[in-house]
Amino acid sequence: MRLKKRSFTIARHRTSVALEEAFWAALEARAREEGKSMAALVARIDSTRGDTPLASALRLSALARARAGA
Helix, strand or coil, X not given: CCEEEEEEEECCEEXXXXXXXXXXXXXXXXXXHHCCCHHHHHHXXXXXXXXXXXXXXXXXXXXXXXXXXX
16 A cells, blocks of 8 residues: 655644555545644644654544544
8 A cells, every 4th residue: 555645834844744545535534524624634633642653643543533433
């Protein structure tokens, strides 16, 4: 499975994240449902991730949402 890299500015710092397309699709759907931009969703997840790498936090967030049936 190929990774797709995307770049975001979070807290005035530019960062790139590489995830599998299925995770990006799940995160995009969540952003649409919440009426937020992808950047806003990623920034919110980033703000609560603690020491977890951002890519892992994004995957875990998408997984938790899928498990919740949303």
